Structure formats: structure tokens, C-alpha cells
Amino acid sequence: MSARGEPVIELRGLRNQFGTQVVHDGLDLDVYRGEVLGVVGGSGTGKSVLLRTIAGLQTPAAGSIRVLGTDVRTADLAARTALQMRWGVMFQDGALFSSLTVRENVEVPMRGIPDLDPGLARELADLKISMVGLPYLAGDKYPSELSGGMRKRAGLARALALDPEIVFLDEPTAGLDPIGAADFDQLIRGLSRSLGLTVFLVTHDLDTLHAVCDRIAVLAERKVLVTGTMQDMLSVDHPWVRSYFHGPRARAAIDAAEAAQTGEDR
Numbered sequence: 010m011s012a013r014g015e016p017v018i019e020l021r022g023l024r025n026q027f028g029t030q031v032v033h034d035g036l037d038l039d040v041y042r043g044e045v046l047g048v049v050g051g052s053g054t055g056k057s058v059l060l061r062t063i064a065g066l067q068t069p070a071a072g073s074i075r076v077l078g079t080d081v082r083t084a085d086l087a088a089r090t091a092l093q094m095r096w097g098v099m100f101q102d103g104a105l106f107s108s109l110t111v112r113e114n115v116e117v118p119m120r121g122i123p124d125l126d127p128g129l130a131r132e133l134a135d136l137k138i139s140m141v142g143l144p145y146l147a148g149d150k151y152p153s154e155l156s157g158g159m160r161k162r163a164g165l166a167r168a169l170a171l172d173p174e175i176v177f178l179d180e181p182t183a184g185l186d187p188i189g190a191a192d193f194d195q196l197i198r199g200l201s202r203s204l205g206l207t208v209f210l211v212t213h214d215l216d217t218l219h220a221v222c223d224r225i226a227v228l229a230e231r232k233v234l235v236t237g238t239m240q241d242m243l244s245v246d247h248p249w250v251r252s253y254f255h256g257p258r259a260r261a262a263i264d265a266a267e268a269a270q271t272g273e274d275r
């Protein structure tokens with residue numbers, strides 16, 4: 010798909026630091042409506058910090074963050090609350106409340122909707138649970154009764170609870186076996202296409218980049234070093250980018266993607 014709609018996330022001059030450790034400095038990034046952007050980078054380059062900063066869970070030291078046209082840093086509380094209802098976040102392992110059932114977890118974001126009928130909230134939650142491919146009965150289960158893959162799906166259902174325009178996913182396939190990871194990739198791809206979602210996806214998983222992402226942003230040297238398609242990444246002359254996109258794992262991911270494409274073409 011074309012990755013050039015209207016920008017829904019615009020970062021300019023972003024700076025994040027913890028004490029004397031500067032994680033981001035002068036970071037610029039645009040994310041366009043309807044695209045799936047994969048964010049990659051070496052360990053500790055600040056991928057999760059970036060996600061948390063955009064999603065309003067962390068305050069940057071400097072820079073501007075516009076999401077869906079609103080300046081997150083200067084907006085008043087009402088505007089920020091309204092904005093937060095237009096995105097969903099899925100953390101690694103789902104980050105579910107262990108004392109709540111899956112259905113109750115999915116209902117949590119709906120508590121912000123005034124006068125929402127409890128029966129309707131339940132129906133909406135069940136709809137989200139089925140959208141992510143969980144069996145109906147999973148709604149009554151507690152997170153500890155689910156597999157890791159099911160917990161991730163439940164986390165995704167909760168991120169989708171309010172029909173968001175943007176979804177932030179932090180390493181969605183980490184810890185899944187290859188088949189589970191491939192299934193999850195297909196789920197993300199399918200939902201992003203059918204719902205027109207913009208997806209900001211932090212990952213280490215080359216298969217995910219191939220299967221799901223329209224564009225890739227590489228974090229290095231405290232900023233977004235480069236953005237582009239997988240094809241673009243292959244010609245970037247930077248040590249980390251070269252070793253990541255040309256290493257043995259990259260070769261295996263390219264082979265797998267080509268095999269999948271051949272299967273689709275038949």
C-alpha cells in the first residue's frame with residue numbers, strides 16, 4: 010500500500026533522557042494513516058521508550074509530539090483524555106490485570122465512556138475477543154489460565170476495545186513459537202487492513218517486518234536513522250543496519266517471505 014496518507018503521528022526534535030543517559034536526541038518521525046510502521050534498533054536504543062513517549066506514558070525532556078493533529082505536550086487534560094481514547098496499546102505479554110477475567114480486562118478501557126450500559130460493554134468486549142481469534146469461552150478465563158499466545162491476543166483485544174485509530178504494539182511476537190508468531194503476524198495484518206488501523210509496532214522479529222510492515226524505522230545514534238521499505242533497508246550503508254538486514258536471520262526471513270508469496274500466487 011502507499012505509505013503516504015496524512016501523518017497521524019509527528020515527532021520533531023524529541024529528546025528523552027534518564028539522568029545523564031540520553032536515549033533520544035533530535036528524533037524526528039512521521040507515521041502515516043493506515044500504515045504499519047515497524048520500529049527496529051539494537052537493544053537499548055529506546056524503542057519502548059519511544060512508544061511510551063508517544064502514547065503519553067512518559068514525558069520527554071524536549072521536542073514536540075503531535076498525534077491525530079493534537080500537540081500532546083501542550084494539550085489540556087480534557088484534550089489528552091479524548092485523544093487517549095483514539096489509540097490502544099498492547100504491551101509485551103498482554104500486561105493484563107491478573108485478578109480480572111479476559112472479558113473484564115477488555116472492558117477496562119470502556120470505563121471511560123460515560124453511561125455505557127454494562128450489557129453493551131460486555132457484548133462489545135465479546136466482539137473484540139472474537140476479532141482477535143480467541144474462542145468465546147476465553148472471555149471467562151483469567152490470564153493465568155491462558156497460553157502466552159492467547160494472553161497476547163487478549164492484550165490486543167483490550168487495545169482494540171475503543172475502536173482506536175492507532176494501535177501501539179510492543180514486541181507482539183516475542184516469546185511465541187514460530188507458528189504462533191506467524192499466526193499473530195497475520196492477525197495484525199488482517200486487522201490493520203480491515204479496520205484501517207495505523208500500527209506502530211516495535212519488534213526484533215524480521216519475519217514480522219516482512220509479513221506485516223509497510224515501512225520500517227531504524228533507531229540508532231539516538232534518533233531515527235532511516236525510514237523506508239524492507240527493500241530500502243537492504244541498501245542502507247550503516248553497520249547495524251547492514252548486519253541486521255543482511256545477517257543469516259535476515260536471509261532466512263527473506264526465504265520464508267518469498268515462500269509465502271509463492272504460495273499466495275498459486
Ligand SMILES: Nc1ncnc2c1ncn2[C@@H]1O[C@H](COP(=O)(O)OP(=O)(O)OP(=O)(O)O)[C@@H](O)[C@H]1O
Pocket residue numbers: 027032050051052053054055056057058059
Ligand atoms: N524508567 C526508566 N528509568 C531509567 N532508564 C530507563 C527507563 N526506561 C528505559 N530506560 C533506559 O532507556 C534505554 C532504552 O530503553 P528501551 O527499553 O526503550 O530500549 P529498547 O530499544 O526497547 O530495548 P530492547 O530491544 O532491549 O527491548 C535503556 O538503556 C534503558 O535502561
